[in-house]
Structure formats: structure tokens, C-alpha cells
Amino acid sequence: MADQPKAAEPAKRRLSPRKRQRIFRGVQYAILVAALVALALYADWASLAQNFARLDIAELMLPDLFTVALLNTMVYAVGGFLFSFVFGLIVALMRLSPVGPYRWLATLYIEIFRGVPALLVFLMIVFLPLALPGFAVPFGTYGQAILGLGLVGTAYQAEIFRAGLQAVPRGQTEAARSLGMSATRAQFTVVVPQAIRIVIPPTTNQFVALLKDSSLVLFLGVSGQYVDLTKFGNDMASTHANATPILVAGLTYLIVTVPLGYLAGRLEKRKGTSR
């Protein structure tokens, strides 16, 4: 760690960049180790374990953690994702349309729903029945959650699709048009399929973002059979006056999000070779 330059005297003023870098790195390791040692010595491990890692409480969560909470989280996330995939493509095509009003509408939508907090969208959905008497989002809580995630996701997914559509070379459209395809047909037979391939990695990341945002159903006032992972963890934590369920809920998210993150990375790498 303490790598002093050996022949210090003659070269003291002129350390080579590589040597300087090695010393600098050594210092960083030393600081890191010192911080870890301090943490290990001063943390109150017994208290931490008592508050965050009570296996008996974790066990109480067991069947419902997966059969209800994770399942609901997946339903919200997948539903919102499908919603945003379909409408995101439509908004992206509008955004790139030669027709002015389509472009303006799409831009307006994207700016609004990317610019406000997702939580605010969820709160608006709660108040929808007040604004539109007699209106109820179909499929109850599931519908509300999927609508909220879908509205927000559409804006982000539209921008992802826009980048993908623009990444398809112009020559592709020209070739298709030269074969006598109409603009619309060329778009859907040639450009969109390629764009979808291009956007698979960022879309995977977008799904992870939606999965995490699904925790906002907390503000829809969900309970019972509708609880998602976060709400479930929070409820259990209140019941037992212990933070373990929240930690367990967090780990359960990671079971899904970490592999998806790696998958997105792999797909990203493969993309370089497939075109």
C-alpha cells in the first residue's frame, strides 16, 4: 500500500505519470480500507440486526411476498409497460410526422409527462372521478395503476422510439420507396422493425424504471389483494414495528431488476455486432 518510490533521491521531482498514478491509487485504497474498518468497529451490529434483519419477521412475509406483492408489482409494471410500448410508438411516429399538428401534440404530451413527477400523475388519477363524475377507470386499482404508469411511460418510451426511428438510415426508406411502397408501408415494413431492434436495450431499462415507479400505487390507497411490494413491506413493517420487511421488499426488487439490468447490458453489447 505504502509504495514509496524506491530510488527517491535522483527522480524525486520527476515521477513518471505511471508511478504517480500508482501512488495515487494506493492512497485511495488506504482510505477505503480505513473507512471500512471504522464502520465495522463503530456500527452497532446487534441493533442493526435487530431492526433490519429479523429472520423470524422475514419468514412471516413469505408466501404473500411472492404470491401477492411481487405478483401485483409485476402486473402493474408489465401492464404499464405494454401500454407505454404501444402508445410510445404512436407518439414517436407522430413526433416525427411531416404533419405539423401531430408533431405539436406529441411534443406537448412528451414535455408534460416527462416534466411532472410521476407521483403527481398518480394523484391526478385518484381525483379523476371528481373531475369527471360517473367516470371510473376500468379494472379498478389495476386499471388506475396501469394508466398512471402507462401515461408516464409513454412519454419516455416515445423518446426512446424516436431515437430508434431516427437511427435507421435514410437509405432504408429510400430503398423501400424505390420499390413502390407507400410512405406508410415503408415505415411499417422496413423502418419500424429495425427501430424496435435498436431500442431493445433502452426499453429494458425503461421497464426497470416502470417496475420501480409501480411503488407509487401506494398513493392510490391500495390495500388487501392489490398491495405491491413497497406497500406490502411498509404495512408489515408497521405491524411489527421493525424495518426488516422493507429490506426484504428491497431485496425482492433487486431479484428482478439486477438480472434485467445485466440483460440490457448484454443486449447493448450484442447490438454492436448485429448490424
Place this chain on the structure above:
Amino acid sequence: MTHAIEIRDLHKHFGQNEVLRGIDMTVEPGQVVCVIGPSGSGKSTLLRCVNLLEEPTRGKVFVDGVEVNDPDADIDAVRRRIGMVFQQFNLFPHMTALQNVMIAQQRVLKRGKRDAEKIARENLEKVGVGEKCDSFPIQLSGGQQQRVAIARALAMDPGLMLFDEPTSALDPELVGDVLAVMRKLAEEGMTMLVVTHEMGFARQVADRVVFMDGGVIVEDGPPAQVIGDPQHERTRTFLERVLHPEE
């Protein structure tokens, strides 16, 4: 008799940049016309105006007597009769060679899958890549890709073929295969308008050679005259540079 292509007083501006400054020319059915000239002379733009990939700023372009830039013309129908081959091939990368050649037959000409596949295989065979039907473009050499692109155009039974520097993006050893296919097409009587730097091809295959420079046609005549015995100084300078680049 109607001309295969008739171009009258064609102008094309890109913003302030005047790329074509009044082109008049005709191509007769069955003719092979090669367009040569320095880069930036407007030859590709001229070609792209024929199937309206570029919209002329002024002037008229007729293909088989139909004015292509008439707003009432059915441009998709006109393009169906015109095969286009690009410098960068522009094959559809998400489809196999066979699918590349089938897709427009099915979607545009409404041919059944079986017919489309039969015609696709015949055309891929004809351009010498019959064994590559199931390969994706990325798995093919540039020369093979360009021949698939030619087959894709031929499968539409075009009356006219446009070639936009079809061999310029190819490694030198792959140029010959593509030129051989084009030569065969010419011998079969296909009407062809070819933008090229291949002087040997122009000299041997073309019925006429058009030399362009600065957005105008400088010289237009049989290859023996335009390449063999150029009348204009600009043509002479250009040919000197192309044929003897080392001097």
C-alpha cells in the same frame, strides 16, 4: 415512340446550392446510358430526380411518358416500374436475401408467397447468389449484397434500371462480379441509366456516355467519342485524371 426517360430543363437547388442547372436529355428504350463526371457534378442528384427521391426545383422529368413530378401522378406506380440500385446497397438488414427480394413483390405487387419466392430465387440465381438465399445481408460480402440488391429490383419486373455508383463502395476485387451482372442485363436489352466511375464499363457497355460537370451536361455522345475523343477541355481534364491518376 415515347422516350424511356425524358428530362427537360431540370434544375435542383439544395438551399443556396444549385446542384443541377438546366439538364436536357433523353434515354430511349433499350439504351444503356452512363453518366460520368467529377464528384459534386450533380450526377447522383440527376439520377435521383428520375424516380423522385429528389424533388426537382424546376423542369420536367418524364418516365415512359408520365411526368413524375406532376402532383397528380401516382408516384408509387411510377416507381414500381423503375428499379433503383444504390451505392450503399440499402438491403433490409432484418431480412434474409430471399426475404429482401420477396417483400416488395408481396406487399406492392400483391404476388402470392409461392410466386414471390419462385421469382426471388430465379433472380438471385441470375445474379449469381442463388446459394445465399437464407443469408442475412451482414453475412454477405459487398459484392454479394449489391447483387442481391439488383435481384431485389429485378424481381419487380422494371422497365428501367437506375444505378447510382453501384460499385463505388466495393472492394476492388468484388467490382467485376457486379459489373458482369450489369453487362448481362444490358445485353438482355434492359434500359439502364448508370452513374459510374468505371470507364471500362462505360466504354464497352454504354450506348451513350454523358459527361457532367458543375450541374450541366458538358458532353453527350457514343463512348468512342466522349471517352475516346472528347471535344471539351473539361472532359479531357477529367478523363486524364481518372485514367491516369498517378501522373
